Amino acid sequence: MSFQQGLSGLNASSKNLEVIGNNIANANTFGAKTARAEFAAVYATALNGSGTNTVGIGTTLSAVAQQFTQGNVSTTENPMDLAINGPGFFQVSDGRSPVTFTRNGQFKVDRDGYIVNNSLERLMGYAADGNGVIQPGQSVPLQLPTGGIDPNPTTRAEIEMNLDSRKAVTLPAAAPMIDFANANTYNNATSLTVYDAKGQDVAMSFYFQKSANDEWNVYATANGSTVGGTPAAPAPITTITFQSNGSAPIAPAAPVVLNVPASVNAVGAQTEPIAGLLFDLSGATQFGSAYGVTDITQDGYTSGLLSSIAVEPNGVIMARYSNGQSKPSGQIEIANFRNPQGLQPVGDNAWARTFASGDPMYGVPGDGNLGVLQAGALEESNVDLTGELVSMITAQRIYQANAQTIKTMDQVLQTLVNLR
Secondary structure, three states: OOOHHHHHHHHHHHHHHHHHHHHHHOOOOOOOOOEEEEEEEEEOOOOOOOOOOOOEEEEEEEEEEEOOOOOOEEEOOOOOEEEEEOOOEEEEEOOOOOOEEEOOOEOEEOOOOEEEOOOOOEEEEEEEOOOOOEOOOOOEEOEOOOOOEOOEOOOEEEEEEEOOOOOOOOOOOOOOOOOOOOHHHOOEEEEEEEEOOOOOEEEEEEEEEEEEOOEEEEEEEEOOEEEOEOOOOEOOOEEEEEOOOOOOEEEOOOOEEEEEOOOEOOOOOEOOOEEEEEEEEEEEEOOOOOOEEEEEEEOOEOOEOEEEEEEOOOOEEEEEEOOOOEEEEEEEOEEEOOOHHHOEEEEOOEEEOOOOOOOOEEEOOOOOOOOEEEEOEEEOOOOOHHHHHHHHHHHHHHHHHHHHHHHHHHHHHHHHHOOO
16 A cells, blocks of 8 residues: 555645746736646556556656747837747847847846846847948847937939929019019929038028920029029029920939039028039929929938937837937847747746757748737736636645545555554
């Protein structure tokens, strides 16, 4: 007669309750994964393995298997909170120990600009160069930029518009050919801000004067200073010649080259000249409808300071600046494993690779079978609290039943001892 079965059952039930208790304790831990106690029967057999009436001697804890199913994704108001929707793990490192892997995306920025978790481990990924080009390869701790962005002088401007073919010719019969202060000497005007080498704004104005049927003279000023000709005798920067049906211009066939002179802007600052600015008028039309500018663009901008950070679904970290520009400052690299259940929990919502898990497979979010990122969100624990409470009741009853078998064995043994 043996107490082995009941004793092993008590031990197994106790371990099961510990696993359930740990699951319940982490029901509110972001990125935590539920675990399941798995048991195996224990038998004592002869050396040759013969016999068909073998009675088991109990059970043993075979494994505590982690369940890497997707947890619910809840939104937050913190743009540095990140959730992986799909397979994959963030990589974090303290710079000394081996890299660990986590699903907890509660990240912050430390005093040096590094993206860190609550354990001050740095998020790993690909860095970007000064032009915002991602440098894939060996992952490094991601560091956000602290400086601003340099100005970019305007090199090209484009306009898309319609000039009303029904308008009368406004070309004066005598010089000056246009008077910018007299609206009767031109038909329409529009404005555009361009930037010099220092990032200073230059207010450009363009005036459109119908000079003949299907022909329009274009004049320009920069901060009120004439571009082309002289202040006393302004000259057109170009003449637009339209087809008879009013569609795309016949001339100019290529963008007009403008040499914008130095001038004084609205706040009294001396601006730098802008040489070789290309002005594209190929988007102009001349139809019998009202004048209107549908699009006008230029490629310059002033300097700017870092104003915010945004993380794209593919892991690219976009730095946004006060001048409206943005550029990548890095890209998050995530890893996946062929056997995630082989990972070793190391605390702080992290796991370490083992021989059983295999080597990590690296990539960026969205590549292959890797999940995508959702910024401003966190992955909740995948613990089913209701299921765990039911499992706890079952484990408690099993514990009581095993204790009862020991009690029964004790009573049977006592009866045997009391035989006379």
